[in-house]
Amino acid sequence: MTEINWIQTYIAPLVHAPGAEDLRDDVALLSSNGATIATMDTLVEGVHFLSADPIDTVGQKLIRVNVSDIVAKGALPSEALLSIAWPKTRHEGEFKDLMAGVQRDLEVFDIALIGGDLVGTDGPLTLTLTLTGDCISARPVRRSGGQPGHALWISGEIGWGGIGLEAAKSNGEAGLVRRYRVPQIADIEAAKLVAEHASASMDVSDGLFLDAVRLAEASQCGVELNLECVPLAKPTTSLDELFSQCSAGDDYQVLLAAAAHQTVPGFTKIGELTESSGLRLSFRGARVNAPSILGFEH
Amino acid sequence: MTEINWIQTYIAPLVHAPGAEDLRDDVALLSSNGATIATMDTLVEGVHFLSADPIDTVGQKLIRVNVSDIVAKGALPSEALLSIAWPKTRHEGEFKDLMAGVQRDLEVFDIALIGGDLVGTDGPLTLTLTLTGDCISARPVRRSGGQPGHALWISGEIGWGGIGLEAAKSNGEAGLVRRYRVPQIADIEAAKLVAEHASASMDVSDGLFLDAVRLAEASQCGVELNLECVPLAKPTTSLDELFSQCSAGDDYQVLLAAAAHQTVPGFTKIGELTESSGLRLSFRGARVNAPSILGFEH
Numbered sequence: 207m208t209e210i211n212w213i214q215t216y217i218a219p220l221v222h223a224p225g226a227e228d229l230r231d232d233v234a235l236l237s238s239n240g241a242t243i244a245t246m247d248t249l250v251e252g253v254h255f256l257s258a259d260p261i262d263t264v265g266q267k268l269i270r271v272n273v274s275d276i277v278a279k280g281a282l283p284s285e286a287l288l289s290i291a292w293p294k295t296r297h298e299g300e301f302k303d304l305m306a307g308v309q310r311d312l313e314v315f316d317i318a319l320i321g322g323d324l325v326g327t328d329g330p331l332t333l334t335l336t337l338t339g340d341c342i343s344a345r346p347v348r349r350s351g352g353q354p355g356h357a358l359w360i361s362g363e364i365g366w367g368g369i370g371l372e373a374a375k376s377n378g379e380a381g382l383v384r385r386y387r388v389p390q391i392a393d394i395e396a397a398k399l400v401a402e403h404a405s406a407s408m409d410v411s412d413g414l415f416l417d418a419v420r421l422a423e424a425s426q427c428g429v430e431l432n433l434e435c436v437p438l439a440k441p442t443t444s445l446d447e448l449f450s451q452c453s454a455g456d457d458y459q460v461l462l463a464a465a466a467h468q469t470v471p472g473f474t475k476i477g478e479l480t481e482s483s484g485l486r487l488s489f490r491g492a493r494v495n496a497p498s499i500l501g502f503e504h
Numbered sequence: 505m506t507e508i509n510w511i512q513t514y515i516a517p518l519v520h521a522p523g524a525e526d527l528r529d530d531v532a533l534l535s536s537n538g539a540t541i542a543t544m545d546t547l548v549e550g551v552h553f554l555s556a557d558p559i560d561t562v563g564q565k566l567i568r569v570n571v572s573d574i575v576a577k578g579a580l581p582s583e584a585l586l587s588i589a590w591p592k593t594r595h596e597g598e599f600k601d602l603m604a605g606v607q608r609d610l611e612v613f614d615i616a617l618i619g620g621d622l623v624g625t626d627g628p629l630t631l632t633l634t635l636t637g638d639c640i641s642a643r644p645v646r647r648s649g650g651q652p653g654h655a656l657w658i659s660g661e662i663g664w665g666g667i668g669l670e671a672a673k674s675n676g677e678a679g680l681v682r683r684y685r686v687p688q689i690a691d692i693e694a695a696k697l698v699a700e701h702a703s704a705s706m707d708v709s710d711g712l713f714l715d716a717v718r719l720a721e722a723s724q725c726g727v728e729l730n731l732e733c734v735p736l737a738k739p740t741t742s743l744d745e746l747f748s749q750c751s752a753g754d755d756y757q758v759l760l761a762a763a764a765h766q767t768v769p770g771f772t773k774i775g776e777l778t779e780s781s782g783l784r785l786s787f788r789g790a791r792v793n794a795p796s797i798l799g800f801e802h
Contacts, residue, residue, distance in 0.1 A: 246585040246634060248621045287544040289587075289632045323546045329627015334587045336544060336634040 241341040242284070245275040251293075251330035255387070256374060261300050263387035264333070265307030271411070272337040273315050274391045274458040278409035279346035280401030281339030282394060283315045288322035291332040315394070342401035352406035352425030352463035354481040359403075359473035361392040361460040364414050365439035368454020385439075391458040395472070403470050404462035413453040416501025417461055418477075419485050425463065430486040431477035433494070445494060455502035539639040540582070543573040549591075549628035553685070554672060559598050561685035562631070563605030569709070570635040571613050572689045572756040576707035577644035578699030579637030580692060581613045586620035589630040613692070640699035650704035650723030650761035652779040657701075657771035659690040659758040662712050663737035666752020683737075689756040693770070701768050702760035711751040711799025715759055716775075717783050723761065728784040729775035731792070743792060753800035 249271070251257055255264050269286075276283045288308065292301065312319055317337065339346075370386025373379055392409070400407045406425050410417045414436065422429035438451050463479055464470055480486065487494045547569070549555055553562050567584075574581045586606065590599065610617055615635065637644075668684025671677055690707070698705045704723050708715045712734065720727035736749050761777055762768055778784065785792045 244585060244619060244634070246587055246620050246632075248587045248589055248623050248632070250589055250623050250625045250627075252626055253624055287542060287634055289544050289546045291546055291548055291589075291630050321542060322544050323632070325546050325548055326551055327548045327628060327630065328550055329548075329630070330625060332589050332625065332627070332630050334544075334546070334621070334632040336542070336585055 241344065243276065243279060243281050243339045243341060243346050244336060245272055245339070246334060246336045247271045247275070248332065248334040250332050253330075257330075259374070259387050261304045262307030262310070263384075264331070265304045265309075266311045266388045268333045268335050269308060269311035269315065269317065269337075270389055270391045270458060272335045273311075273317075274389075274409040274411065274460075276337055276339035277392050277394065277397040278400060278407050278460045278462075279339065279341070279348075280343060280397055280404065280407065281341045281346055282397055283317045284338045284340050285318045285320045286312070286322075286338075287336040288319060289334040290322070290324045291327040291329070292324065293331055294326050294328065296331070342398060347400050347404045347407040347462070349406050349408050349421050349424035350426075351404075352421065352427055352479045353465075354427050354479050355466055356405055356463040356479045357466055357468070357475050358418065358421075358429065358431070358477045358479065359462050359464060359470045360410070360414070360437065360476050361396045361473050362390065362457075363437045363439050364410070364457050364459060365451025365454060366390065367456025367458070368451060369439055371454070371456065386456065389456055389458045392460040396460050399470050399473065400460060400462055403464045403468050405464060407460060407462040410457045410459045410461050412455045413501025414457070414461070415449075415453050415485065415496065419500060421461055421463065422479055422485075423483075425479060427479040428481070428483040428486065429477060430480050430488065433487055433489040435474060435476045437474045437476075445489065448489075449497045453497060453499055453501050539642065541574065541577060541579050541637045541639060541644050542634060543570055543637070544632060544634045545569045545573070546630065546632040548630050551628075555628075557672070557685050559602045560605030560608070561682075562629070563602045563607075564609045564686045566631045566633050567606060567609035567613065567615065567635075568687055568689045568756060570633045571609075571615075572687075572707040572709065572758075574635055574637035575690050575692065575695040576698060576705050576758045576760075577637065577639070577646075578641060578695055578702065578705065579639045579644055580695055581615045582636045582638050583616045583618045584610070584620075584636070585634040586617060587632040588620070588622045589625040589627070590622065591629055592624050592626065594629070640696060645698050645702045645705040645760070647704055647706045647719050647722035648724075649702075650719065650725055650777045651763075652725050652777055653764055654703055654761040654777045655764055655766070655773050656716065656719075656727065656729070656775045656777065657760050657762060657768045658708070658712070658735065658774050659694045659771050660688065660755075661735045661737050662708070662755055662757065663749025663752060664688065665754025665756070666749060667737055669752070669754065684754065687754055687756045690758040694758050697768050697771065698758060698760055701762045701766050703762060705758060705760040708755050708757045708759050710753045712755070712759070713747075713751050713783065713794065714799025717798060719759060719761065720777055720783075721781075723777060725777040726779070726781040726784065727775060728778050728786065731785055731787040733772060733774045735772045735774075743787065746787075747795040751795060751797055751799050 373382035671680035
């Protein structure tokens with residue numbers, strides 16, 4: 207099962223609303239209100255989180271992966287519908303803890319829970335959130351608005367998701383494990399900057415390299431990244447370590463393109479969109495070859 | 505796990521938006537537009553459908569259970585987000601068939617698919633749909649608007665869901681099995697009648713008796729049903745057979761309350777809301793005791 211291919215082959219042909227952008231974007235623009243968008247993300251136990259993860263952090267992660275999509279489009283999270291397929295073998299106390307985590311992040315991100323579903327399952331815990339967002343400008347910022355010469359900017363730091371996952375798997379340092387379980391996503395301030403500055407934007411969830419290529423392709427451009435500029439979780443001059451952090455998933459930062467004369471406060475400029483297609487990497491002025499795996503394809 | 509209790513105990517306290525009605529209704533009114541509602545229903549293999557069911561009918565059922573909620577509120581289905589947690593052991597051809605069923609009913613009900621998610625799972629096939637609806641009137645018809653003396657009306661026929669499920673389990677007649685797999689739900693015309701006539705309304709998904717009690721309780725009334733008036737899938741004078749059809753789930757018809765002077769074309773009048781609480785049943789003028797199981801509690 208290659209999900210991207212299946213979506214394009216079997217699902218996209220069913221999609222006709224202009225606001226859905228042929229499923230090539232992270233969110234859907236609701237037709238009922240030009241300024242309201244919606245996203246829907248599912249987390250499956252054993253796939254998107256570990257069975258051993260404290261269940262309140264799973265609730266927080268569900269909210270955050272959805273908020274990340276909304277923020278990256280220049281919108282503020284608004285209302286959520288939550289579906290839970292709950293394993294019959296799990297205890298009620300765990301359900302309570304799950305909802306405590308959900309509640310915590312509903313408050314952090316000022317989201318109104320407005321509906322959903324709860325069903326039993328013989329399988330793994332499966333959580334789905336539908337989240338709407340109110341666009342700060344007249345419409346959401348898409349992946350597709352970039353132009354050659356536009357600069358690429360990234361919020362926060364890249365690599366914490368991958369480092370945190372390794373720590374979680376190896377009983378590592380609690381602070382690092384928490385970076386995986388409860389990702390520090392781009393915040394509401396980032397949404398305002400996206401709305402103000404970005405010609406194209408998306409959240410980085412599958413690795414910086416892979417998502418930069420996706421944004422460039424959606425904008426019919428190539429991309430050049432200056433690796434010494436990338437704000438890394440663990441700064442390094444080793445290309446292997448640098449590649450590892452730039453191709454790991456679960457960072458949930460905002461990657462945006464902006465006209466060359468603009469400055470995006472709090473973001474870091476890491477490269478630019480180019481006329482020629484593909485990914486070009488440089489490190490301290492020297493060209494370097496891209497790694498064979500750019501990110502987390504799924 | 506008692507889902508209704510858990511929702512009220514752990515989820516409802518997190519809900520504050522007026523449009524969510526404390527999760528006591530079937531749909532959420534989106535605050536971004538007073539006239540747009542949303543619902544979200546999940547189907548799990550082995551729980552809501554049988555593993556042996558043709559997978560295209562599963563796609564249709566997913567659409568229909570959601571459309572049923574929207575129609576019963578006096579609204580027209582509009583836009584959908586679809587999440588699929590797909591078992592890695594299933595073949596691509598089955599996915600194609602699933603989407604063919606989804607496409608069929610998107611067209612039947614004039615729904616725009618606008619987004620969603622697709623993930624792998626080691627568990628059972630799990631499908632979630634978020635569906636919005638455009639209210640025909642200024643706002644949706646709730647469960648809670650009924651008054652003592654208002655008549656109760658039902659669309660279509662009651663009992664096909666339960667009869668169809670029995671047929672599916674026992675390799676019965678294909679036409680009956682299909683009634684379970686692809687429920688004949690109340691249609692768009694019913695939505696218009698709800699908007700025009702109903703003081704309170706809901707879809708019957710867990711059995712007529714149980715859902716009639718729920719509508720009455722939400723309206724702070726009791727309910728009296730005249731059993732000889734209920735339009736049954738299999739007409740009968742046996743109270744046992746009648747109870748069986750009136751307490752089976754999966755019928756997806758509309759149950760509405762309307763002021764006594766109104767007539768609802770195409771619907772059948774089956775009783776009325778009462779001042780005194782509880783369920784009162786009569787058959788040809790004689791009072792009969794209610795069965796111990798009123799419907800499908802989950």
